[in-house]
Amino acid sequence: MxxxxxxxxxxxxxxxxxxxxxxxxxxxxxxxxxxxxxxxxxxxxxxxxxxxxxxxxxxxxxxxxxxxxxxxxxxxxxSQIDFLNMHSYFDALVLMYRVTTQLAAKYHRPEDLEAVRALQIEFANAVEAQDALAMISTNAALHLAIAEAGRNPYFTSLFLRLLNEGRRLLRLYYQSYNDQLPRRFVEEHDEIIAAIEARNTELAERLAREHAEQIVSQIQKLLMREERLDVSL
Amino acid sequence: MxxxxxxxxxxxxxxxxxxxxxxxxxxxxxxxxxxxxxxxxxxxxxxxxxxxxxxxxxxxxxxxxxxxxxxxxxxxxxSQIDFLNMHSYFDALVLMYRVTTQLAAKYHRPEDLEAVRALQIEFANAVEAQDALAMISTNAALHLAIAEAGRNPYFTSLFLRLLNEGRRLLRLYYQSYNDQLPRRFVEEHDEIIAAIEARNTELAERLAREHAEQIVSQIQKLLMREERLDVSL
DNA sequence: TGTATTTAATTTGTCGACAAGAAATATGCA
DNA sequence: TGCATATTTCTTGTCGACAAATTAAATACA
Known part of the structure; x- marks a missing residue:
C-alpha cells in the first residue's frame, strides 16, 4: 500500500x-x-x-x-498549452510583472521584504546548483511574494494563474537553462528588490518590465527553435 | 409547483x-x-x-x-463586499478598462464592433428609460464585448470578475443615478467606440482611462456619502 | 440563578449504487 | 468485404443514505 x-x-x-x-x-x-x-x-x-x-x-x-x-x-x-495565442499570455504576464512590482514598491511593509529576500536566496541557490525545476518554482514564488506585498488581490490572483501557466511552459524547455543567463536573473532580482525597498515606484516598474521582457524573449527564442524543429520533421 | x-x-x-x-x-x-x-x-x-x-x-x-x-x-x-480595500478594486478596474480598450483598438474585427454597437444602443435605451438595473448590466456587457474584441482571455476573465463585483456594488447605490451623468456616459461610449474603430490605440486607451476614472470617482462619492451616514448613526 | 456538562438537532462531507450518455465492439445485411 | 445498425462496455452525472462536526437545547450541579 x-x-x-x-x-x-x-x-x-x-x-x-x-x-x-x-x-x-x-x-x-x-x-x-x-x-x-x-x-x-x-x-x-x-x-x-x-x-x-x-x-x-x-x-x-x-x-x-x-x-x-x-x-x-x-x-x-x-488542458493544452495554447501556443497559438501565446502573445496574449506574454502581454498579460509583462503587465502583471510591472503593476505588481510597482505596487509592492508603494505598499510593502518590512516583513514582506523578509519573505522576498528569503525566496531570493533560495532562487540564487537553485541557480548555483543549476536545478532548473527549483529555479522555475522559486522564481514564481519570489514574484508572487512581491505581488502580495503590493496588496492587490485582483492582480495577485491573475498573476498567480499566469505564473502557474508559465511554470508549465518553462518546464517544457528547462534543459536550455544552462550558462550565464540565470545569474543575470539573480542580479535583476536584487535590483528590483532594492528599488522596492527604496519605494522608488518608477524604477521598480521599469526594472520589472525589463526583467519580464527578458524572460519573455528568452521563452520566445525557445518556442521559435521548437517550431523550426516541428517544421523540419 | x-x-x-x-x-x-x-x-x-x-x-x-x-x-x-x-x-x-x-x-x-x-x-x-x-x-x-x-x-x-x-x-x-x-x-x-x-x-x-x-x-x-x-x-x-x-x-x-x-x-x-x-x-x-x-x-x-x-461573500461580503470588501469596502476596506476598495482602492485595490478601483486600481484593477481602471487598468483593465484601459488595457482591454487599447487591445480592442488594436485587434478588433468588424463583427466585434457590431456586437458592441448593439449593446451601446441597449445602454442608451436604458439610460433614456432611467432603468438603473438595465444600465448597470448593459454597461458591463458593453465593456465586456469591447474586452472580447481585444482577444486576451487573461484580461477578459479578470475584467469579467471586476465588472461582476461592480455590478453588486452599483446595485447598492442605483438610486442615485438620476440626472445628467448617465447621458455623459453614453457620449463617452460613443467616443471610445469611434477610437476603437479608427484603430487609434492611444486615444482609445486615454478615453477608457478617463471614462473609468469618471465611474470610479462617482462610486467613491457615493461611498463617501454612505460612510458619513454610517458615522452619523 | 448561573454555569458547566450532556444530549439532541442541524448541516456538511463522504460513500456506494444506479442510470444516462457516449465510445467501442459486435452483429446483420447488401 | 463494406457499411449500417444493434449491443456491450465504459465513464460520467445524479441520487439517497449515513457519519462526522458543529451548534443549539437541555439537564445537572453549585
Missing amino acids: DHETSLRNERKRGSGVKVVYDILRDEILDLELPPGSPIDEVQLSERFGMSRTPIREALVRLAGEGLIDTLPNRSTMV | DHETSLRNERKRGSGVKVVYDILRDEILDLELPPGSPIDEVQLSERFGMSRTPIREALVRLAGEGLIDTLPNRSTMV
Missing part, C-alpha cells in the same frame, strides 16, 4: 479535496501529467483511497482555473 | 449544475441574495428539485469566483 492510500483511514474530514487538488495541480504544472492526459475519476478514487465525490470536487476547482478541460458526459483531460 | 421544480423531470443530464450556478450567480450579483446570506444546501436542493450533489458543484464554482465563502464543516454564505 502506498503512502497516499495509507492515509485513507487517518484522514480528517474535509481535508480530502485539498489533498487531491494540491497533488493534481502540482502534477499538472510539473508536466508529470502532460497536456492531453486523460483524467479518470474512478482511477483517481482508487489511487487516493476515497470515493469519487471529493475527487470530483477537486476536478471542478481545477477546471475553474483552466488546468483541465471537461467535455460533458465524456472524458476530462489536462 | 413553481417553474424551477417543474423542470425536475425534463432536465437534461448535466444541465443541472449550470442552471443552479447561473441563477444563484445572478441572484448574488443583483443583491437578491445580499452579502452574508446563508446558503443552505438542502434548502436549495428542495428549491431546484435535485439532489445535493449538483448543488454542491455549483457552490464550489461560485466559491472559486469569490462570490460565496465556505467555512469548513460550517455554514457557507454570500
